[in-house]
Amino acid sequence: MKREIISLQEVTFTYAEEDIGIRPAIQNVSYTINEGEWVAIVGHNGSGKSTLARLMNGLLFPQTGTVRIFGEPLNEHNLWDTRSKMGMVFQNPDNQFVGATVQDDVAFALENNGIPFEEMVERVHASLAKVKMSDFMNSEPHHLSGGQKQRVAIAGAIALQPSILLLDEATSMLDPQGREEVLQTVHELRKETDLTVISITHDLEEALLADRVIVMNQGEKYATGSPHEVFERGQELIDLGLDLPFAMNMSRLLRAQGVQLVADHMSEEELVNDLWTSHFNK
Amino acid sequence: MLEKMIFGRYIPGDSFIHRLDARAKLLFVFFFIMVVFIANNWITYGILLVFTFLIIKLSKIRLYFLINGLKPVVFLIIFTFLLHLFFTREGPIILDWKFIKIYEEGLKQGIFISIRFTVLVILTSILTLTTTPISITDALEILLNPLKKWKLPVHELALMMSISLRFIPTLMDETDKIMKAQMARGSDMTTGNMKERMNAIVPLLIPLFVSAFKRAEDLATAMEVRGYRGGEGRTRYRKLEWALRDTLTLLTLVVLAVILVYFRN
Ligand SMILES: Nc1ncnc2c1ncn2[C@@H]1O[C@H](COP(=O)(O)OP(=O)(O)OP(=O)(O)O)[C@@H](O)[C@H]1O
Ligand SMILES: [Mg+2]
Numbered sequence: 379m380k381r382e383i384i385s386l387q388e389v390t391f392t393y394a395e396e397d398i399g400i401r402p403a404i405q406n407v408s409y410t411i412n413e414g415e416w417v418a419i420v421g422h423n424g425s426g427k428s429t430l431a432r433l434m435n436g437l438l439f440p441q442t443g444t445v446r447i448f449g450e451p452l453n454e455h456n457l458w459d460t461r462s463k464m465g466m467v468f469q470n471p472d473n474q475f476v477g478a479t480v481q482d483d484v485a486f487a488l489e490n491n492g493i494p495f496e497e498m499v500e501r502v503h504a505s506l507a508k509v510k511m512s513d514f515m516n517s518e519p520h521h522l523s524g525g526q527k528q529r530v531a532i533a534g535a536i537a538l539q540p541s542i543l544l545l546d547e548a549t550s551m552l553d554p555q556g557r558e559e560v561l562q563t564v565h566e567l568r569k570e571t572d573l574t575v576i577s578i579t580h581d582l583e584e585a586l587l588a589d590r591v592i593v594m595n596q597g598e599k600y601a602t603g604s605p606h607e608v609f610e611r612g613q614e615l616i617d618l619g620l621d622l623p624f625a626m627n628m629s630r631l632l633r634a635q636g637v638q639l640v641a642d643h644m645s646e647e648e649l650v651n652d653l654w655t656s657h658f659n660k
Numbered sequence: 661m662l663e664k665m666i667f668g669r670y671i672p673g674d675s676f677i678h679r680l681d682a683r684a685k686l687l688f689v690f691f692f693i694m695v696v697f698i699a700n701n702w703i704t705y706g707i708l709l710v711f712t713f714l715i716i717k718l719s720k721i722r723l724y725f726l727i728n729g730l731k732p733v734v735f736l737i738i739f740t741f742l743l744h745l746f747f748t749r750e751g752p753i754i755l756d757w758k759f760i761k762i763y764e765e766g767l768k769q770g771i772f773i774s775i776r777f778t779v780l781v782i783l784t785s786i787l788t789l790t791t792t793p794i795s796i797t798d799a800l801e802i803l804l805n806p807l808k809k810w811k812l813p814v815h816e817l818a819l820m821m822s823i824s825l826r827f828i829p830t831l832m833d834e835t836d837k838i839m840k841a842q843m844a845r846g847s848d849m850t851t852g853n854m855k856e857r858m859n860a861i862v863p864l865l866i867p868l869f870v871s872a873f874k875r876a877e878d879l880a881t882a883m884e885v886r887g888y889r890g891g892e893g894r895t896r897y898r899k900l901e902w903a904l905r906d907t908l909t910l911l912t913l914v915v916l917a918v919i920l921v922y923f924r925n
Contacts (some may be wrong), residue, residue: 435885458887466885473878476886478794478826485897490887492895502897520829534886 380412382449383542383574384434389443391433403429404440405597413541416568416575418585418605421594422619427578430594431546434576435464448541462491465535469547471527475519480511483519484534491538505533508570509563525556529563536567543567545577549584561587582609582623586645593618625649669725671789676905677719678790682799684906685787691913692783696776698920705775707923711916712779719786729785730778737777744770797822798898815891823879831872838867 391404404426411417421427432438433445436457445452447460465487468474477483481502488498506512509529519527528548535543543564549557561584567573577584585591591608593601595618601608609615609626616622622630625643629652633639643649672678677685699705716726748766755762788796801818808814839849842863849860 437881437884458889461885461887464885466882468878468882470875470878472830473875474882475826476823476879476883478822482794482897486883486888487886489894489897490889492893494895495897495899498895498897518829519826520833538887 380414382410383413383415383447384576385410385446386430386433387444387446389433389440389445391429391438391440393429395441401597402441403597404433406443407594407597407599408443409592409599409602411574411576413574414572415590416577416588417590417592418588419576419578419592419594420580420582420585420620421600422580425594426597427580427594428546429597431466431544431576431578434544435461435466462487462538463540464542464544465532465538465540466544466546467528467531467535467548469550471524471531471551472519474531475527478518479515480506480517480519480522480530481515483530484537487534487538501537501539505537506530508536508567509533523556524552525559528552528556528560532560532563532567536573541572542574542576545575545579547578547580549579549581557581557584580620582615582621586623593620669789670792671721671725673720673790675718675720675790677715677786679905680790680909681900681902681906682791682795683803683900683902684909685791686796686799686803688909688913689783689787691910693780695913695917695920696780698917698924699772699776700924703923704920705772707916707919708779709775712782715783715786719790721786721789725789726782726785729789730781733777733781737774740777741770741774744773793825794822794898795900797825798896798900802900815894827875830875831868834871835864835868838864 385408387408389404389407390402392400392402394400407426407430419427419430429438433440434447436445436452439445439452447456448463450456452460475483476486484502484505485498488501493501503512506515509532511526511529511533514522514526514530519530522530531548532543545564549560552560564575564577565587568575575588577588579585586605586609588605591601591603591605592599593608593615600618601611609622612622612626612630621627623645625646625648629639629643629649639649640652643652696708699708716723745762745766746760748769749761749763750765751763751768753761754764754767791799797818800821801814804812804814804817842860843849847860847863849857849864851857852860
C-alpha cells in the first residue's frame with residue numbers, strides 16, 4: 379500500500395461566511411490521494427473544483443474538517459513548506475507567467491525559496507529540458523503559444539522538485555494540439571519520477587488518463603473510482619452537466635441506431651477496433 | 661509601442677558597451693549628467709562632442725536609431741536654442757534687423773545648451789539601446805538597495821516595474837482585441853468630434869480594466885503558490901557581473917571631468 383499524500387476529511391468551505399443559507403462551495407468532502415497516483419477531479423462549472431485546489435495548497439482553509447498533506451494537518455506553520463512540495467499550474471497561460479523570459483519564469487519559485495545561484499541554473503536547465511522547451515530559454519511570453527506557455531508553467535512548477543503536481547484546468551484554454559503537448563509532458567514526467575498528479579478538468583478525455591476519477595457535483599463528492607467505473611454511469615454523468623468522452627458518446631449513439639457493439643469503449647481506438655471486427659464476429 | 665516609448669528599444673548586439681554591466685552604465689549616465697555641466701566654452705563643449713562621438717562608435721549602434729531617439733526632443737532643443745538666442749542680451753550685437761537684436765552671447769549660449777541637450781539624450785538613448793529593460797530593472801534594484809534603510813520598498817518597486825514590462829505586450833494585444841470586438845458591434849473610434857471619441861473609448865477601457873484586475877488577481881495567486889513572500893530570503897537568478905572594464909569605464913568619466921575642469925574658463 380502506497381503512502382497517503384493528501385487527504386481531506388469532512389471538509390466544508392463557504393466563501394461568504396456571513397451569508398447563512400448560501401450553499402457552501404465545498405460540502406463535507408473526504409478523499410485520500412496516495413503517492414504516485416494520477417487523480418482527475420471532474421465536475422460541472424461551479425461544482426467546487428478550483429475551491430478544492432485552493433484548499434489543498436492552503437490558499438483557503440476549511441471552516442470545518444481537516445486537510446492533511448504528507449500526513450500532517452495543513453496550517454500556517456507548514457504552509458510554505460507544503461507549497462514548495464506542490465507545484466501548481468492554472469488555467470490561463472498568460473496570467474501565471476511572472477518572469478520577463480522563459481528562464482526567468484522557471485527560476486521564480488527557486489528564487490522565492492532561496493535556492494543558491496549555481497543550483498538554480500542547473501535546475502532551470504533541467505526543468506526546461508524535461509518539458510522540451512530548452513530552445514526557448516530566452517523567449518518572451520508573448521512570443522510563445524498557449525501550449526508552450528503551459529509547458530513553461532509546468533517547468534516552473536517542477537523546478538522545485540515537488541512531490542505533487544496540481545493542474546487546475548491547465549489545458550482548458552488550449553487548442554487540441556496544445557492540450558496534447560501538455561498531457562504528453564505530464565506523462566513523460568510521471569515515467570521518470572514518482573510524481574503525484576492531480577488534474578482538475580472538465581475534459582473527460584483527460585480524465586480517462588487518470589488512475590482514479592473524483593466526480594464533484596454542487597460542492598459535494600458525487601462519485602469516485604477508476605475511469606471505467608465512473609464512466610459506466612453514462613447518462614447520470616450527462617445529467618450532471620458533464621460531457622462523456624468522444625468514443626463513449628459515439629458508441630452510445632451507434633447503439634441507439636441499432637449498431638451491434640460488443641463492449642464499452644473508453645478510447646477511440648477501442649471503438650474503431652470493435653467496429654471493424656464486428657462483421658467477423660457475426 | 662508603449663514599451664518603446666518608456667524604455668527605448670533594446671537592440672541586441674555584442675559591442676563593448678553592450679557587454680558593460682547595467683549598473684556601470686546607469687552610474688555612468690548619472691554622473692555624466694553632472695560632468696556635462698562643467699563645460700562652459702568652445703573647447704570644453706568640443707571635448708564633450710568628441711567624447712560622445714567615441715561612445716557612439718564603441719556602441720556600434722547605427723546613427724539612424726540615435727536620430728530616432730532624438731526626434732521627440734528636437735522641438736525642445738530648438739525652443740531652448742531660440743529662447744537663448746533672443747533673450748540673452750550680452751556681448752556685441754551680431755545681427756540687428758528691425759526689432760530683432762541678436763547678441764553674440766545669446767548665439768553662443770544657445771549653441772552650448774543645444775549641445776548639452778543633444779549629448780545627454782544621445783547617451784541615455786545608448787543606455788537603453790544597449791541594455792535590456794530587465795537588466796536596467798535589476799541594476800536599479802541593486803543600486804537603490806541602500807535606500808531600503810529609509811523604508812523605500814526597492815524590491816517591490818523593481819518587481820512592479822518588471823511585471824509591468826512583462827504585461828505591456830499582453831495588454832496591448834488585449835486592447836487590440838477589445839477594439840476589434842467593439843468595432844464589430846458598430847462602435848466608431850476614429851471619427852467624430854472630441855466628445856464623441858472620448859465616449860467611444862469608454863467601452864474600450866472598461867473591459868480592459870476588468871480584465872486587468874482579473875489578471876492581477878490570478879497573477880497574485882500564482883505568485884503565492886510559487887512561494888513568493890516578499891524580498892526577504894530570496895536569491896537572484898539574474899546575476900550582474902562587475903568586471904574590470906566597468907571600473908575603467910567609470911574612471912574615464914573622472915578623466916573627462918579633470919580635462920574639462922582644466923580647459924574651462
Ligand atoms: N472568490 C469567490 N468568492 C465567492 N464565491 C466564489 C469564489 N470563487 C468561487 N466561488 C463560488 O464557489 C463555487 C465553486 O466555485 P469553483 O471556482 O470552485 O468552481 P469550479 O468547479 O472550479 O468551476 P469552473 O469549472 O468554472 O472552474 C461557485 O458557486 C462559485 O460561484
Ligand atoms: Mg475552476
